[in-house]
Amino acid sequence: MSTTNIMIAGVGGQGSLLASRVLGALAINKGFDVKVSEVHGMSQRGGSVVTYVRYSEEKVASPVICRGEADFLLCFEQLEAARWIEYLKPDGVLVVNTQKMLPMPVITGAAEYPEGIIDDLKAKGVKVIALDALKLAAEAGSEKAVNIVLIGAFARFCEFSKEEVEACIRSCVPAKFLDINLKAFELGYNA
């Protein structure tokens, strides 16, 4: 088995670390070697944040994912999909939250938020799973559950069974938020 690469791209504060924790636990439970890599610090302040999850039956060497290597790209925001799409393998799967979060240069009017990102990517032949994860998370009971909605959408296409992913969510999420997160997972899975 070659290494499976999952890259998570979001905006600081969106909860991508929990998503990476769930994915890491999934791979460990299967007995794979795993590396999860993140950068803390400046990026927490509303900047663009990426996290890498890599697993394999053999030893995983590098902690990072490079351009053209990701089997899955999980994007918490549209613009981040455009920013990081080069990292997706030509036949990889992009799971993207259609939510838009305006970066400061757009807010100040120095730059424009591009229109039609998802259609453009589809037209280029990228395999895209797009969903309004913010709406689904709110429906589940908390807008903070965007991360688990996206994990739900990912669960449909990954090599793990739905039950395996769900079990990991149970083990990673604090008990008092479990119901909301299981609902978020279900909504993401069926989206």
Add this chain to the structure above:
Amino acid sequence: MSDKILLLGNGAVARGLYEAGCKFVSSYPGTPSTEITEFAAQYDEIYAEWAPNEKVAFEAAVGASIAGARSFTAMKHVGLNVAADPLFTASYTGVNGGFVIGVADDPAMHSSQNEQDSRHYAIAAKLPMLEPSDSTECLEFTKAAFELSEKFDTPVILRLCTRVAHSQSITALSDRIELPLKEYVKNPQKYIMNPGNAVRRHPVVEQRTFDIAEFAKTSSLNRVEWGDKAIGIIASGASYLYAKEVFGDKASYLKLGIVNPINADMVKDFASKVEELYVIEELDPVIESFCKANGIACHGKDMLPICGEFSQELLKKMLLGEENAVNSYEGNVPVRPPVMCPGCPHRGLFYVLKKLKLTVLGDIGCYTLGGAAPLTALDTTICMGASVSGLHGFNKVRPDSSDKTVAVIGDSTFMHSGMTGLTDIAYNRSVSTVLVLDNHITGMTGHQQNPCTGLTLKNVPVEPIKIEDVCAAVGIKRVRVIDPNDIKETEAAIKEELKVEEPSVIIARRPCALLKKVNYGCKYTVDSDSCKSCRLCMGIGCPAISFKDGKASIDQTLCVGCGLCETMCNFGAIRKVQL
């Protein structure tokens, strides 16, 4: 116990401290080293604290080592500059209980102001340096560092880089060995570094370096992995992982765990058995220079960059000329830089500084973001503390502009090294106005306690040190406290203090909006009928405010209710909504 868990590199170092029986940890936060000390604090068996700066932390750990405990200090690369003075002399005194210094470099500067390579310090201070590649090694090397420290009577540096410190990999845990304090006996020849004693210690240090280099020849911290011998690779840390990813067993490796001192015979032996030798190291050509000085031919910076961090992609391209096929997006993708959070108390202050068109000598912290659009109210950022001392020098040679020039510094940074600069201002009488941005926390590095916050690292309540008392104690007569969210008061206070012909300090006090105790209990919305589209509210650069269909709009999921925008609006269009 032999649990295997997914552990952050920094968490694994902390676990290594625990297992090695370390008793004392004193550090100052700095990305990417911070979590080592935060994790260490979770063990009841380890005394752990935040010191006001790295020099203090280092010296506290030296004291604990001399007293007989295994001790540790962690810092980011630039922190080692601050602690460099005790570093060089602790090398002469050696240790009693083992003493390990964790230092985290930041190639690519994910969150740093420079890209220095801390290996130079190990060479200059004549100290052994270990460099792990993953979490398993972070744990093992930490324990080995204590052994080495006590065996050779030396402080040992454990070097991490961002990708090792902030990556999680599977790590096996063991139990702690509980060690009694080593006996403390007076030993002036070893611990009093006056010229007479130091003259005798220096040759001991030179001999020690020689001995450790001999030890390195057979130590399991260094290892050779034989694969195809056409290519030989010398690497350590994350660079080794990238090389493994690209070359697998199509190359042979000399994987250095001890990056200083290096054993020349070991390298020569490896080099003689491979056809072509590559030194793959991030940042400066340290190992490469060693090879060349020893007459060992190798490739290094002739093919690989000094700037930035490596990856498998970079090695593939530079060494093999291969590139992956990629997906692409043709449109323009605006950058998404980090910004001050919604509700950040620094925002109001920077708005005023910009409005008054002041020259602002800046410092390091969340408020460095005041240099970004739309606030753009910062002139300099050098290192921690340099705002205050820099202002003094600036004003001494440009006294005419001292009524247009200020320094801004955070509470943690003020305690770190701002108060010494302020002493210079008071003692040598420059007409300087210093703004201390007291948000009750060390914000930028992710919320660490500091002497002003009233809590220790282990969450024990303590009497907070009052910044105004410190200012008064060094001789500043004019000290006042303002609320940076009150723009009128802030503007008036700054104007007034800039006018007076004596040193002054303005403490802008309001807690960080991310602190749990901060709850404004409301949000703000825009009444679009009243909005005149003047865009004044956009001037504060709040990420929650944007323009939609020609009118201001506030994102309800982002707004924390600080109310700064309400004071900007001249038409009463921004309204409070009680929760």
